[in-house]
Amino acid sequence: MPFLSQFRAAPNLLTLMRLFIIPFLLIEILDGHYGIAFALFMLAGISDALDGLLARWLSQKTTLGQYLDPIADKLLLSSLFVVLTHVGLIPLYVTVLVFSRDVGILLISTLLFVTGTLRDFRPSVFGKLNTFVQIVALIAVLCQKLFLSTELATFRDILVRSIAVLAPLSAAQYAWIVLRRMSSPPEQTV
Known part of the structure; x- marks a missing residue:
């Protein structure tokens, strides 16, 4: 699959959505809106589970996804640790x-x-x-x-x-x- 076409694969779109959620999740924590932050974190978790399932079901395992998924996971967790440390x-x-x-x-x-x-x-x-x-x-x-x-x-x-x-x-x-x-x-x- 050509590289640019890999961005349109459903699992990769879910991973990109997870990356998009991260700044908003962090902002909600910094603003003290923990209910919204919790909902966004759960949405990110669901998207993580679904992207793997979709990649298998739709046979859309891509090179981009192999790199993008763990990057999104680490960025999500690392960002949360930093912000949650910042707020004590x-x-x-x-x-x-x-x-x-x-x-x-x-x-x-x-x-x-x-x-x-x-x-x-x-x-x-x-x-x-x-x-x-x-x-x-x-x-x-x-x-x-x-x-x-x-x-x-x-x-x-x-x-x-x-x-x-x-x-x-x-x-x-x-x-x-x-x-x-x-x-x-x-x-x-x-």
């Missing part, structure tokens, strides 16, 4: 750990990709768990602003602290996987 809902150290992990992985994978050393960057088990916990924690943080609950606050705090453990742990696992794959002999083709 997530501790600064957690956001620093999340960003350090993401920037480190981005730099290493870009370097390995550009040099042709390694081109397969599937997420690790801890990486997937880390992303899942980040999403649930962000939902809990936003819900805590909508529904004052001691149990929800405790759950939110546990999730946020879990991110502080999972972010460096997943970065270490990713580094270990990359080092192991780089030191293994190349696969023989027959």
Whole structure:
């Protein structure tokens, strides 16, 4: 599929919509409109789930989508961490750990990709768990602003602290996987 035509693929349109939602979501948080922010975050999550399903159902997996989808996901999560830290809902150290992990992985994978050393960057088990916990924690943080609950606050705090453990742990696992794959002999083709 020609590159410009890939923008018209339904899954990519959903991903572009998710990117379009991000600034409005952040503005609503900064303005203290947590109900609208929560609705926008849920809409972004639904669009993320749907774009993958549509790509499979409609056989519209594209090169653009392979790059655009994870970029949209990271931009959404990273932006939320920054803004929620700015308004005092997530501790600064957690956001620093999340960003350090993401920037480190981005730099290493870009370097390995550009040099042709390694081109397969599937997420690790801890990486997937880390992303899942980040999403649930962000939902809990936003819900805590909508529904004052001691149990929800405790759950939110546990999730946020879990991110502080999972972010460096997943970065270490990713580094270990990359080092192991780089030191293994190349696969023989027959």
